[in-house]
Amino acid sequence: MLTLEHIADRLHVNDTSTLPEYDSILRDLKEHKLSAVREGNQALAKQMWCFEQIVEVQVNFLAVHELLRNGEYYEGWCKLEQIELVLLRLYPHFNATTDQYWIGFIAKKIPMLQSLFPYRMFTSPEILEIEKKCNICGEKISIRNPCGHRVGEIYDGKYCCRIVTKCEFIAVAMVTDPVQKYSVVFPVDPKTGKSHDRYNYSTVEYLIKRWPTPFHDWTVEWTKALHPKKLFGQIGRNDKCPCDSGVKYKKCCMHREGILRPHCQFTFNYSIPEELQVIELSY
Amino acid sequence: MSFITTQATDHGFDYWSSQPFLKDETKRKLNEADAILVPQEGFRGNQEPTFPVCTEEIFQFVRERLDGQATVDIAIEDEDYKEVALHSALLIIGAFVVTSLVAPVLTDVVSEYIKRRIYGDAKGDRTNVRFSLTVEERIAGSARRIAISYDGPASEFHTSMKNAIAVEVPKLKQDLPKLDGTKPNADS
Numbered sequence: 001m002l003t004l005e006h007i008a009d010r011l012h013v014n015d016t017s018t019l020p021e022y023d024s025i026l027r028d029l030k031e032h033k034l035s036a037v038r039e040g041n042q043a044l045a046k047q048m049w050c051f052e053q054i055v056e057v058q059v060n061f062l063a064v065h066e067l068l069r070n071g072e073y074y075e076g077w078c079k080l081e082q083i084e085l086v087l088l089r090l091y092p093h094f095n096a097t098t099d100q101y102w103i104g105f106i107a108k109k110i111p112m113l114q115s116l117f118p119y120r121m122f123t124s125p126e127i128l129e130i131e132k133k134c135n136i137c138g139e140k141i142s143i144r145n146p147c148g149h150r151v152g153e154i155y156d157g158k159y160c161c162r163i164v165t166k167c168e169f170i171a172v173a174m175v176t177d178p179v180q181k182y183s184v185v186f187p188v189d190p191k192t193g194k195s196h197d198r199y200n201y202s203t204v205e206y207l208i209k210r211w212p213t214p215f216h217d218w219t220v221e222w223t224k225a226l227h228p229k230k231l232f233g234q235i236g237r238n239d240k241c242p243c244d245s246g247v248k249y250k251k252c253c254m255h256r257e258g259i260l261r262p263h264c265q266f267t268f269n270y271s272i273p274e275e276l277q278v279i280e281l282s283y
Numbered sequence: 284m285s286f287i288t289t290q291a292t293d294h295g296f297d298y299w300s301s302q303p304f305l306k307d308e309t310k311r312k313l314n315e316a317d318a319i320l321v322p323q324e325g326f327r328g329n330q331e332p333t334f335p336v337c338t339e340e341i342f343q344f345v346r347e348r349l350d351g352q353a354t355v356d357i358a359i360e361d362e363d364y365k366e367v368a369l370h371s372a373l374l375i376i377g378a379f380v381v382t383s384l385v386a387p388v389l390t391d392v393v394s395e396y397i398k399r400r401i402y403g404d405a406k407g408d409r410t411n412v413r414f415s416l417t418v419e420e421r422i423a424g425s426a427r428r429i430a431i432s433y434d435g436p437a438s439e440f441h442t443s444m445k446n447a448i449a450v451e452v453p454k455l456k457q458d459l460p461k462l463d464g465t466k467p468n469a470d471s
Contacts, residue, residue, distance in 0.1 A: 092399065111409070128333065129366040143339060143357055143364040151340050162339075170327055170367070177372040177411075 002028045004047075011054055011101045015215050022059050026052065033157040045157035046093060053090040054101045057083050061106045064113070065214040073201045074184065077117055081181040084110050089159055092152060105217070112220045114181070116207060116264070118199040121185045122178035131166035140165075203264055206280055210272045217269040226258030231281060286435025287447045294321075295380055295419040295428045299358040304332060309360060317353035318345070318381040318389055321417075323367075332359055335375035336368040341396055348392040353385045374400060374437065378415035383452045386418045390448060394441040401437050410437040418448065420455035427455040 002010070007028060010020035033048035060083045067076035087107055099105055132141040136155045139147040141162060153160045174185070186195035211218060229235070232242040241252035242259050253259045299321050300313035313319050320342055322332030338357075346355045357364075369375070374397065381389050393414065401410045415432045431447045433440060 124369065124371055126327070127368045129336065129368055132339075141339060142361050143342060143359065144361050146339070146343055150343070173369070173371070175371045179372050 001031055004032060007032075007051060011051065011058070013058060013102050013215075016213050019062070022055055026055055029055070037156045042154075042156070046154040049154050049157045049159070050090060050094045053086050053094075054103060056086050057090070057106055058102060060086070061102075061109075062214055065211070068204060068208045068211075071201075073117070073199075073204055074197060076204075077114070077119065077184070078182045080110055080113055084181075089152070093154060113204075113207075115220065115222060116203045118201065118203075119181075119184045120176060122175055122181065123183045123185060124173045124175040124178050124180075126170040126173060127164075128168040128170055129164050129166075130168065132162040132164050134160070135163050136160050202280065206264075207266065210266070210268060210276050219267045219269075221265045221267070223263045223265065224260050225263035226256065227261050227281070228258055229253075232259060284435075285443070286433055286439055287443050288432045288434075289447065289451055290430050292417055292428050292430040294430070295417060295426055297426070299380060302332075302358065304360065304363060305358065306360060309356075309358075312356050313358055315354065316356040317385045318349070318355045318379055320345075320355070320357040321378050321380055322359055323378070331365065332363070333365050333367045334359070335377045336366045337400075338366055338377055341376060341393070344396050345389065345392050348395070349385075349388065352388065372410070374410055374412045376412060376414040378417070380417040380419060383418050383420045383455060386416060386448050386452060387445065390416070390441065390444045394444070397437050397440055411435065412437045412440050414440070414444070416444070416448075418452055418455065420452065422456075429455055 002025065007025055010025060013019055029048050029051050033045050033052075036042075036044035036048060060079050064076050064079045064083070067073075067079060083106065087103075087110070090103075094103070133139060134141060134147045134149050136149040136158065137147050141147070149155060149160045151160055151162060186197055188194065189196050207218070207220075235242060235249050235254075237248070237250040237254065239249050241247055241249045241254075243253050243261050245252050296314060296316070296319070299319060300310045302310075305313070320334070320338065322334050324332065334357075342355070342357055349355055376393055376397070379389060379393075397410075397412055411434070413432075413434050415430060417428055417430045419426055419428045429451045431444065431451060433444055433447075435443065
């Protein structure tokens, strides 16, 4: 079994050649955690829990890169959300301001990667939570007399949360800023009755062609830029403006020099092949 | 751009401590409290009082932070407590009724809670917050109240709320009758 120092050392990854054997590390962490709990060492058990989360973040980020390379975009999107949730649990217990264990790098990449996806509309359930219990002690939650276990804290190397034991489903809403990002709306094919993915992933594709490994560093900046009108063909005065503002062309970009559309600019902190150093237009 | 709206309201301590869904003991406690968390009424046509998801967390957080400084309670019986989870990425803190003395410090505590909730959004500009604070000023049996609501980015919450309290609370005091009984235009 690896010592804690060795585990910490192995999690300092910085390129594909330094990746550790995650399964074996997780097994060793579990053993260390059980031992710490047996000894009543809560601080050590919490440290083991933090390492487990770090492993989860690293493994999922590697998976995101692989999924995007394979064109499995929705699956990659869901993995990004999983990382985001692990980071939210981890932050209060782990200083991620430095780039220890690759965490700072990944944390910065998550919103950037998410911004490249075309998803804009999501379903969102509304639920009346009638009864809850604590996942640590199993006690039913009483608002005035709580069990004492705080949500988000770590007890015996376990994350404290609430388990809803009784609830009522109220409604489903369509939202643009969901809590659960996996609930993307996909249209249903009327012939087969199955949902199908017709989203335009060209911005994700643009990046993935130029992102050789998960460790290569890039940034993205979203601005707006005027695009030549000739690219949009004949636009009638009363047509919807191609800038996607939702208003008529005559009341929007008709009097501008071009069509004001979102502009995505990547900066690659490494060299990319000359043939890939091009601007791509996606309408 | 202002994220604050204000309006006069009758829904102060008296209103909440006279609700039929509360037992007499709870009503008495609410009347003695300095700050109370109050339910949302009529959500989606539902007549039952409900609270936004994570109210349990903020209630415990505020109670611990204000321990020894102010009495904090919640306008519901334990067995009737229910939360509505909307699953939109909007941080709904809910609604408090507070005395004017407690309003600034409660705002500080809520602001601290928001910062803890938005790890990963250090600037606070990607998380929107919704919060309502009814401030009540009482002198000689009379009361004036103002509801200050915030709906905007987490990054602007503390400054906006503190400014609003600094502007609105002194106005409540001006409207109240003086202790010698002059200007008797209060509503209760």
